[in-house]
Structures are given as C-alpha cells and as structure tokens.
Amino acid sequence: MIEPAPCAWSAVTVVGCGYVGRRVARYWRGRGIRVAGVVCSAESAARLRRDDIEPIVADLDIRSESRSWPGAASLLYYFAAPPQTGRADTRLPRFLDNLDSTTGMRLVLISTTGVYGDCAGRWIDEKEPPRPATDRARRRLDAERSAQRWGRRNGVPVVVLRVSGIYGPGRLPIARLRRGMLVPEAAQSPFTNRIHVDDLVTACVAAADQGVPGSVFNVTDGAPERMTDYFLKVAAITGVAPPQVTSLTEAQRAASPGLSAYFAESRRIGNAKLRTELGVELRYPNLDCGLAASIDSCTLSS
Numbered sequence: 001m002i003e004p005a006p007c008a009w010s011a012v013t014v015v016g017c018g019y020v021g022r023r024v025a026r027y028w029r030g031r032g033i034r035v036a037g038v039v040c041s042a043e044s045a046a047r048l049r050r051d052d053i054e055p056i057v058a059d060l061d062i063r064s065e066s067r068s069w070p071g072a073a074s075l076l077y078y079f080a081a082p083p084q085t086g087r088a089d090t091r092l093p094r095f096l097d098n099l100d101s102t103t104g105m106r107l108v109l110i111s112t113t114g115v116y117g118d119c120a121g122r123w124i125d126e127k128e129p130p131r132p133a134t135d136r137a138r139r140r141l142d143a144e145r146s147a148q149r150w151g152r153r154n155g156v157p158v159v160v161l162r163v164s165g166i167y168g169p170g171r172l173p174i175a176r177l178r179r180g181m182l183v184p185e186a187a188q189s190p191f192t193n194r195i196h197v198d199d200l201v202t203a204c205v206a207a208a209d210q211g212v213p214g215s216v217f218n219v220t221d222g223a224p225e226r227m228t229d230y231f232l233k234v235a236a237i238t239g240v241a242p243p244q245v246t247s248l249t250e251a252q253r254a255a256s257p258g259l260s261a262y263f264a265e266s267r268r269i270g271n272a273k274l275r276t277e278l279g280v281e282l283r284y285p286n287l288d289c290g291l292a293a294s295i296d297s298c299t300l301s302s
Helices: 018-028 042-050 089-099 137-155 174-179 197-210 225-237 250-253 257-263 272-279 285-291 298-300
Strands: 011-015 032-039 053-055 075-077 106-111 156-165 165-167 182-184 194-196 216-219 242-245
Touching: 011 165, 018 032, 018 042, 018 137, 018 197, 042 053, 053 165, 075 156, 075 197, 075 285, 106 197, 137 156, 156 197, 165 197, 174 225, 182 250, 182 298, 194 197, 194 285, 197 216, 216 272, 225 285, 250 257
Parallel strands: 011 032, 011 075, 032 053, 075 106, 106 156, 156 216, 165 194, 182 242
Antiparallel strands: none
16 A cells, blocks of 8 residues: 555545445545545445544435535545436536535546447557447546546646456455356457456555546556456356356347446556556456455355
C-alpha cells in the first residue's frame, strides 16, 4: 500500500461505499482522517458505523438540496454505478450539481475498461480510443466525460480509474458455477482482465495523492487470461464442479445477457501507466496468486 506523507486531506467522502468503497474508507480512517460514506440503505449505514465511518443515506436519483459534504480540502471518491438503463449516466451529474466544490478538493471516479469495447484480443493502453459497444459501457464513458467537464468548470482535479474485472474475498463467481454454466473452448474464449480488490484500493489511494488532474489510468494486473481459464481456475481452487466447455456460439446462447456481452469482447490491457506514473506495486500481479488470497470460509460456503 502506498503511504502518502504527509496526508493532504482533512476529510474523505466515498460515494457508493460498498465492496470497494468500504475498503478505501477503512484505509483513510486508519490514517486518522474523518471519513463519510454515502449509501442507500440503513443496513449499509450500520456496517459503516461499525467501522467508525460516518454514514450518509441518500438516494442519488432524487434531486435534493445541496448537502454540506465534509471538509474543505476534501477528497471525494465516486464509486456509485450509473442507472441500469439508457446510454447516459443521469445520476452523477445530479450529484455534482448539488455539490459545493471547495478549494483543495479532488475527485477520483471509478469507471470500467469496458469503455474500450472489443479490441479483438489486442494489447491496449490508455491511448486506445474508447469504443463502447454496450449501453452499460456507454453510461460509464458518459460519466467520465461529465466528471471531467465538471472538474474543469469548477477548478477541481479529476482522476479517472478504468477498472477491469474486480475479484477478491466474497467476489468470486461461485454461485454462477454452482448453477451450471457453459464456457467457450479456450481457443475461442475472449481475453479478460482482472484486478484484486486490495490492489484496486492501492490504486485509489495513489490516484488521490499522485494522479495528474485530468488523467485516466487502467487498473488491471497486466496479466490477462482467457475467460474460460478464469472460470476453470475458480472452480479448481474452490472445489466447485467446473463449467462445461462448448463452442463460443453455444456458450453465448446459454449465457445471461450480461455474460454474453462479456463473451463478445476481447482485449488485453497493459498497466504500465498505473505502475510508472502512480507508482503502484501490485501485491497480486496475476490471477494465480490473487485467487489464493481470495479464498476463505465465507467464500467456500457462499
């Protein structure tokens, strides 16, 4: 974990304080920083209180009065997902419109490497033009552009993290495997990119302290594998029955719409910029060591 010294932030707010957000919030709270987490349920708020994180329960789809978010010189993480329909993220602009920017504020936004669309298995980096092929990815790219425009208009530095598939304890596709699924044979399987949640937290910290305003970083371990290999490795390490291997056409036909869309896109994403410009040293630079660190009793019983 990168240790910024001295800490530049008087307060941290995490919007969308869930699987990733709680971990980021706990990091900053451990440094003695006041941290607030924006969530949408009382249950989530109770979890934050147990970690000494101030909960703010809010519906981001309702236009409300401007809130007094914690602190001048505050760090704002925006992890909330866009709405589930449409091609634009209407949620983020509404939130930003109700936000009073302050001197010293910085915004770190999580996006997705899905904005690149299908790259036919090519190696790509941040110079690759976004070509989102799904509405989900289009909404994420729209959020990126909204955040950057807002930042320029208000003099707030914005850093965008394009994150690949997140995995870690409690975040493995065990339930999907147990329900039974088809995967394409290896030669037809698309390349997929992953990042362990602990390394993502490291990237979030580094982006806050070292990210150049307006910059975009791919957050991935830089060791892409075939998607079929991913599911087979998860099955092997958890003892779950492996998925049935078939043709790509048959696997897409049997998959949910979301998974079918993943089968239709293949890219290999480099992480040189993440490592050199942000100085991130990955604790889990490949899937094998990352999966070994993701298994616990809760994972195996899920």
